[in-house]
Amino acid sequence: MREDERKARDEMAHLCRSLFERGFSVGTAGNVSIRLTDGILMTPTNVRLGDLDPDRISRIDADGTHVAGDRPSKEVFLHQAFYDTRPEAGAVVHLHSTWATALSCLADIDPDNCVPPLTPYVVMRVGKVKRVPYVKPGDPRMGEMIRDLQGRHAAVLLANHGPVVSGKTLFSAVAAAEELEETARLIVALRGMNSRLLTPEEVAELDATFGRI
Template identity: 55%
Template sequence: MSAILSEATKLRDQIVSVGKSLFDRGLTFGSTGNISARLSNGEILMTPTNASLGSLEPEHLSRFSAEGVHIDGDKPTKEAFLHQCMYCQRRESGAVVHLHSTHSVAVSILANIDPEDVLPPLTAYYVMRVGSLPLVPYYPPGDKALAEAVATRAEKSHAVLLANHGPVVAGKTLLDAQYATEELEETAKLYLLLHGHRIRPLTPEQRRALR
C-alpha cells in the first residue's frame, strides 16, 4: 500500500508540474484542457472540472478506480470519458493529455483536411512522437457519442484530433504524452505557416525508417 501511495504522490506532483508548464507557455488557457495518469494498480488520477492547469493542487485531483468509477478528489471533468476511451484502446498507455491548443484547433476547423491523417509528416520528430493523426467528427463537449468515435480512431493511433475542439494524446508516461502533444501543436503551427505554399514532406521511405 505504501508503495502505491508513494507512486500516487509523485504522479500527483508531476501532473501539477506538467499542467503549469503547459499553461505558462500558452498551450492551454482558462479552465480548458485536462490531464490524466494511470497508476500501476490501474487507478487513474485526473485534473478535475473547472480547474486551470496553471494552478492545480495535488490533493484535489480526481481519482478513479481501475474500472473507471470516481473514488475521491474533486468532481471530475465532464471529458473524463475521453481519457478512459484512450486507456481502453491503448492499454500500454500511462497518461493522456487533452488540450484546446490554438494551432491544433485551427487545423481541426479547416475544410478538406484528410480525416485519416490530418497533418503531413513535416518533421522527423512529428513522425516519431505522433505518427498519424486521425480526425474525430464533431460532437458537443461532454457528448457520450464522442466516446465511441474516439475509441474507433484510437484503435490505430495514440493521438487523435477532435474536430473543432482539440487533440487527445496518449503516451507510455506523462512526459511522453506531454512531448507528443507539444510536437503535434508545433507541427500544426508549421502547417498553418506553410498553408498555400508547396511543401516537401518526408517520403514514405523516410517515415518507415523513423518508425
C-alpha cells in the same frame, strides 16, 4: 497514499502548470490524466491547469467511479477510451492549444491523416493523426469514436475542439502534444506553399529505427 500516486500527483501539477504558463491551455480549458495500477488520476472540472492542487486531483477507480479529490472533468470517458484501447498508454493530454485547434477546424484536411509528415519528430513522437467528427464537449459519443479506432492512433484531433494525445508516460504525452502543436503551426504557416514532405521511404526508415507510436 501510495508513493507512486503521490509522485504522479506532483508530476501532473508540475507539467500542467508548465503547459498553462506557456500558453498551451487558457482559462479552464483542457484536461489531463495518468493511469494508475488500479484506476486513473484526472484533472478536476473547472480548474485551470496552472492551479492544480496535487491533493485535490480527482481519483477514479478501475470501475470508473469517482472515489477521491474534486469532481473530475466531464470528458473522463474520452481518457478511459484511450486507456481501454491502448494498453501501453500511461497518460492522456487533451488541450485546446491554438494551432492544433485551428487545424481541427479546417474543412479541407484529410480526416484520416490530418498531420502530414513535415518533420521526423512529428512522425516519431506523434504518428498518424486522425480527425474525428464534431460532437459537443462532454458528449459520450466522443469516447465511442475513440474506441472505434481500436488503438490505432496515439493522437487525434477532435473536430472544432482540439488535440488529444496519449503517451507511455505523462512526460512523453506532454512532449508529443507540444510537438503536435508546433507541427500544426507549421502546417498553417505553409498552406498554399509548395512544401516538401518526408517520403514514404523516409517515414518507413524512421519507423524502423525508432519504432511506431
